[in-house]
Amino acid sequence: MEESLTTEQKIIEAAEGVFLTEGYAGARMQQIADRAGINKAMLHYYFRSKDKLFELVFRHKMKQFVPQIALTLQDDQLSFLDKLDRFVMAYLEMLRKNPSLPLFILSTMNRNPDLMVHFKIEVGQMVVQVMKDEISKGKIRPVDPHQFMLTLVGMCIFPFLARPVFMGIFNLNQEAYAAIVAERHLHVMQYARAILSVS
Amino acid sequence: MEESLTTEQKIIEAAEGVFLTEGYAGARMQQIADRAGINKAMLHYYFRSKDKLFELVFRHKMKQFVPQIALTLQDDQLSFLDKLDRFVMAYLEMLRKNPSLPLFILSTMNRNPDLMVHFKIEVGQMVVQVMKDEISKGKIRPVDPHQFMLTLVGMCIFPFLARPVFMGIFNLNQEAYAAIVAERHLHVMQYARAILSVS
DNA sequence: GTCTATAAGCTGATAGAC
DNA sequence: GTCTATCAGCTTATAGAC
CATH class of the missing domain: 1.10.357.10 (Tetracycline Repressor, domain 2)
Incomplete structure (x- = not known):
């Protein structure tokens, strides 16, 4: 079993987990970073802001819902x-x-x-x-x-x-x-x- | 029509309004104070902390629910x-x-x-x-x-x-x-x- | 791309005058 | 009881080395 996920994918998965259980206001960028096994700065490198990352997750989950x-x-x-x-x-x-x-x-x-x-x-x-x-x-x-x-x-x-x-x-x-x-x-x-x- | 509410009552009403629409994590003590027409420090004078105030509101609303x-x-x-x-x-x-x-x-x-x-x-x-x-x-x-x-x-x-x-x-x-x-x-x-x- | 260090602003909570 | 001023800690976001 190899670790084949890209950093971007790891962030999205982590963000989904955190936002879903904590909501936007309760979620912490640090928590998402920890869960993805990376650094907090990487989140902003890939997705600019908490807002943008949340919007991405929300759109995806809305389609599912x-x-x-x-x-x-x-x-x-x-x-x-x-x-x-x-x-x-x-x-x-x-x-x-x-x-x-x-x-x-x-x-x-x-x-x-x-x-x-x-x-x-x-x-x-x-x-x-x-x-x-x-x-x-x-x-x-x-x-x-x-x-x-x-x-x-x-x-x-x-x-x-x-x-x-x-x-x-x-x-x-x-x-x-x-x-x-x-x-x-x-x-x-x-x-x-x-x-x-x-x- | 007189303003007959005590400060404590005004705070509780304001806190209910804010917590109900924003949730605990999204609520701001400043917002509650503004809505009650008083100062932020008064919230802590009457209820010590955000946690205590929230718990009071939650217990009341839970009984209603x-x-x-x-x-x-x-x-x-x-x-x-x-x-x-x-x-x-x-x-x-x-x-x-x-x-x-x-x-x-x-x-x-x-x-x-x-x-x-x-x-x-x-x-x-x-x-x-x-x-x-x-x-x-x-x-x-x-x-x-x-x-x-x-x-x-x-x-x-x-x-x-x-x-x-x-x-x-x-x-x-x-x-x-x-x-x-x-x-x-x-x-x-x-x-x-x-x-x-x-x- | 990934990290460390740090800035800038906000938030809950307290101190102290009146 | 009520206010202003302020602190300490946290949170998002960026700068800059590698």
Whole structure:
């Protein structure tokens, strides 16, 4: 196993780790440098400032957070519920690998909503259109697409936001909470079917 | 209209405003002092340190966040769904008045999970017990209380966490998003009925 | 490219006059 | 109790040797 990462890559990985857990205000350039195994001055040599480095990390993580998988709701011949099933599965799996991603994105966006203008996102309008089409074809029950998506995506994300609070309130240990997250997929789809299925 | 607040009260109000929107790391003692209309030195005269002041604010906000209204799930003769309805209504109303409360609590708890031990919370165990009783009596369908509460509470909280991101993704303006929040209660209860109602 | 040394500014906290 | 002045330490960023 060789050390094949370039200095630039090592910095970005370290910066992601620190910014994700500490946020912009809580992060320290020294901490990032230590984690990358290099000197503090190198950070500025490669990325000029803390702001620039943060922006780079944020853009990357934002792309990861906004589920591009949702684009697959359009094509192929699966039923809408089956497409949702595939989407929820993939999104939950991504979140399990990046448990601190949601809080990082939502915190950053709340403290700086203007950042949103930099992201041209068409996935939202597309999903709304697909749902309206399905409704007009009578394939799913008539529901407000915004409310539905807010709930569906929220059901996936919320367990990763509320982890410490829920562990405290319900007196759960690590394993018990991991089990809840592991079974989350079933409950999300139970919601989707209950709300969308035509009788 | 007289200026009847004591200096201590003015500081606490100012500190709440600043800590809630900026978080601990992002908050500045100078900012709190300005907002309270007093001097920076006064903050330390009254509360010794930033840590102490933050801890005071956090304890207060934590009590607000953990829905003590849930305790009303025990008493009186309303059906479980009617009690839930009352709970969801009250909790959503509180959140509308304190829209930045969820992100503040969840951010703080994620970056310092140990804080949870200071809060003796029995509301979680109580809710689980009440649901188990209702299930065994055949009043509601058998569901995992943890999954159900995670969804129910998440449905209330999530719109306040994801506001800027969702406004961006679905291209919504302030009014449109406010309308979604205003109608949220209906969709939360639609979920509860769909999952719990015995057929 | 990588390092050490250091500048420049900010931040929490204190001292001391009134 | 409230203020001004100031300290000590930290944090980002740069200068300059190698």
